[in-house]
Amino acid sequence: MIRICSTEDVPKGTVISADVDGTQIALVHGEDGQFYAVYDECSHAAVALSEGEVEGCTLECWLHGSRFDLRTGEPTGLPATEPVPVYPVEVRDGDIYVSLTPSNGVTR
Ligand code: FES
16 A cells, blocks of 8 residues: 555545656545545546545546546436446544555456
């Protein structure tokens, strides 16, 4: 697992982008208090999901409004139909770590 930042760097309900060994990820602090990481590109068109809005346990694409469930990577609404890769996140001693092996089996 790779250390990204401190938990304090990502307030609840916000998202940041991070380059993890050359992979762009969107790191989210969900409104449920959990941290999530997904590949930082919408599966509909190549725009950054980290520029979208956090809603509960979803991240909304700013361009056409598809929402991605951060636990499964699946879009909950059109126009996106394909899931995005979800990366395992661990919090240790106030730091956030991410693994680049997708937990939902989706590769980019
Ligand atoms: S680019 Fe994200 S929904 Fe269209």
